[in-house]
Amino acid sequence: DSGVTQTPKHLITATGQRVTLRCSPRSGDLSVYWYQQSLDQGLQFLIQYYNGEERAKGNILERFSAQQFPDLHSELNLSSLELGDSALYFCASSVEVDSDTQYFGPGTRLTVL
Amino acid sequence: GESVGLHLPTLSVQEGDNSIINCAYSNSASDYFIWYKQESGKGPQFIIDIRSNMDKRQGQRVTVLLNKTVKHLSLQIAATQPGDSAVYFCAENRAVWDDKIIFGKGTRLHILP
Numbered sequence: 033d034s035g036v037t038q039t040p041k042h043l044i045t046a047t048g049q050r051v052t053l054r055c056s057p058r059s060g061d062l063s064v065y066w067y068q069q070s071l072d073q074g075l076q077f078l079i080q081y082y083n084g085e086e087r088a089k090g091n092i093l094e095r096f097s098a099q100q101f102p103d104l105h106s107e108l109n110l111s112s113l114e115l116g117d118s119a120l121y122f123c124a125s126s127v128e129v130d131s132d133t134q135y136f137g138p139g140t141r142l143t144v145l
Numbered sequence: 146g147e148s149v150g151l152h153l154p155t156l157s158v159q160e161g162d163n164s165i166i167n168c169a170y171s172n173s174a175s176d177y178f179i180w181y182k183q184e185s186g187k188g189p190q191f192i193i194d195i196r197s198n199m200d201k202r203q204g205q206r207v208t209v210l211l212n213k214t215v216k217h218l219s220l221q222i223a224a225t226q227p228g229d230s231a232v233y234f235c236a237e238n239r240a241v242w243d244d245k246i247i248f249g250k251g252t253r254l255h256i257l258p
Contacts, residue, residue, distance in 0.1 A: 034188065065246075075189070075234060075248035088245045122188050133179070134246065136188030 035059065036137035038123050044143045050111040053140045057104055057125030063087070064106040065126075065134055066098055070119040081106055082128075110142070118144045157255040164222040166252050168235035171216060177238040179246065180209060180220045184231045192220070192233075222254075230256045 035058035045051055057064050066078040068091075077090035081100035092098075095113075100106045110117060120141050124134035158164045170178070176197040181189035195202045195209045195218075202209050208221040218235050232251040239247060 034190070036188075067248075074250045077245055077247065080245065090245060124188075133191055133194065135191065136181075139188050 034135040034137065036061075036123060036125050036135050038121075038137040038140050040140060041138065042141050042143075044145065045113060046145055047113055047115060049113050049144075050109065051113065051142065053108040053110070053121050053123075053142075055106045055108070055123030055125075055137060057106070057123075058135055061125035061127050061135070062104065063126045063128065064100055064104070065124040066092075066106070066108050067122040067124065067136075068119050069122060069139070075122070078108070113144045115144050118142055154250070155253045155255060157257055158225050159257045160225060160227060162225055164220075164225045164229065164254055166220045166222075166233050166235075166254065168218040168220075168249055169216060170218060170235075170237050172237065172239050173213070173216060175237040175239050178209070178211060178218050179236045179238075180207075180218075181234045181236060181248075182229075182231045183234065183251070189234060225254075225256055227256050227258075229254060 037056045039054045043051055062083045065080045068076045068078055078092040079098050080088040084100050095111050098108045120139045122136050122139045124136045126134045179194040180192040182192050183189045193204045193207050193209050195211050200211050206223045210219045222229055232253050234248050234251045236246045236248045
């Protein structure tokens with residue numbers, strides 16, 4: 033158990049809908065990262081937050097957004113969902129903004145029908 | 146495409162033998178490399194890391210070798226056990242000012258009885 037929690041574990045929804053994925057980092061970790069893992073693309077970095085502020089952006093679509101709250105938990109919002117958005121979404125956390133070791137949560141499996 | 150890639154998508158190893166998983170990277174400025182293990186249904190788990198000022202680092206049953214000349218990274222697992230069955234990802238941090246981690250596609254390690 034990495035100490036990172038993610039909810040929900042599974043999510044099934046329809047195209048065009050909007051969902052919110054939640055992540056609680058390890059106690060004391062200030063940085064949160066979001067990744068998308070699909071069969072054909074592997075693990076893709078989406079976005080990073082550090083202490084409430086956006087720190088780095090990766091291959092995140094404009095339909096997706098995220099935020100980190102004062103209690104350091106983070107939410108990833110996915111809107112106008114498409115079939116291709118079906119994937120595993122992982123959250124990871126690390127102690128500092130320049131800490132290289134990231135601890136991953138168990139993931140949320142999103143299925144868009 | 147990915148600059149961090151793996152030579153073999155699947156590796157089958159006899160239980161008790163040593164496993165060697167290889168990875169190539171293209172950015173000579175990358176200064177930090179990590180190996181992650183992902184078991185079925187779980188998030189990636191940190192195994193071992195190495196900085197670019199080192200060429201070898203050992204952990205418990207695992208060794209990471211870095212050859213900067215040919216931009217090659219390898220993970221050696223000694224006395225492979227059934228619990229080592231997983232997908233192994235190498236990842237790189239491409240810049241000291243950016244802690245975005247780029248993951249390779251992954252290699253599935255299959256343990257033969």
